Amino acid sequence: MAPTTDHETAGVFARATVRGHEEVVFASDPASGYRGIIAVHSTRIGPALGGTRMWAYATEEEALTDALRLAEGMTYKAAAAGMPWGGGKAVIWADATKIDRPALFRAHGRAVERLGGRYITSVDIGTGPDDMVFVREATSHGQCSRNEQDCEHNQDQPSALGCRWRRLMLRSRMRRYRFCAVLFHKLCHIFYFAKFLNKSPAASQLFWPPWLRGAHESC
Numbered sequence: 001m002a003p004t005t006d007h008e009t010a011g012v013f014a015r016a017t018v019r020g021h022e023e024v025v026f027a028s029d030p031a032s033g034y035r036g037i038i039a040v041h042s043t044r045i046g047p048a049l050g051g052t053r054m055w056a057y058a059t060e061e062e063a064l065t066d067a068l069r070l071a072e073g074m075t076y077k078a079a080a081a082g083m084p085w086g087g088g089k090a091v092i093w094a095d096a097t098k099i100d101r102p103a104l105f106r107a108h109g110r111a112v113e114r115l116g117g118r119y120i121t122s123v124d125i126g127t128g129p130d131d132m133v134f135v136r137e138a139t140s141h142g143q144c145s146r147n148e149q150d151c152e153h154n155q156d157q158p159s160a161l162g163c164r165w166r167r168l169m170l171r172s173r174m175r176r177y178r179f180c181a182v183l184f185h186k187l188c189h190i191f192y193f194a195k196f197l198n199k200s201p202a203a204s205q206l207f208w209p210p211w212l213r214g215a216h217e218s219c
């Protein structure tokens with residue numbers, strides 16, 4: 001286990017402020033057992049974009065740390081890809097073997113909906129297109145449901161493509177190539193997510209910058 005830093009042991013307000021987060025939402029639904037944290041890092045240039053991760057965290061502190069770090073990372077990924085979005089992330093603290101998935105993800109959808117479009121979610125570790133169907137029953141600010149066939153079919157493609165190149169580059173002693181390998185891996189996720197996001201009427205005002213138009217087709 002990684003050592004705990006001072007920032008990680010500070011209160012929520014202190015931790016969110018030091019990393020520049022705009023909003024951190026704790027949501028629960030006792031009936032379904034839903035416990036979620038939605039971290040919005042930045043909406044300065046557009047709605048916060050980021051998936052929902054479900055994990056059986058050991059503590060609430062671990063769940064919060066994950067949400068804050070991942071949300072901040074999404075801001076930088078979107079900026080690196082030149083996208084008109086900010087960064088956000090949601091985590092659900094749950095044991096996947098002990099939940100009613102439809103009820104839990106509908107509750108998550110209601111939590112996302114209460115943010116009024118400031119956060120747009122999709123799949124991540126522990127969640128999939130089937131789960132997004134239930135999220136979409138409660139909010140229009142969710143993407144990548146099983147009804148979007150391209151998303152379901154291509155879900156692993158950016159990871160596979162990025163990982164293959166990443167393995168090759170990480171063998172190199174040249175630090176700049178190692179950095180490029182990681183960046184390529186992450187940008188492919190952004191490109192794929194954007195491809196599906198732009199199909200949504202709720203995201204009709206979002207656009208690809210001229211220098212990146214068509215780039216996602218090659219990932």
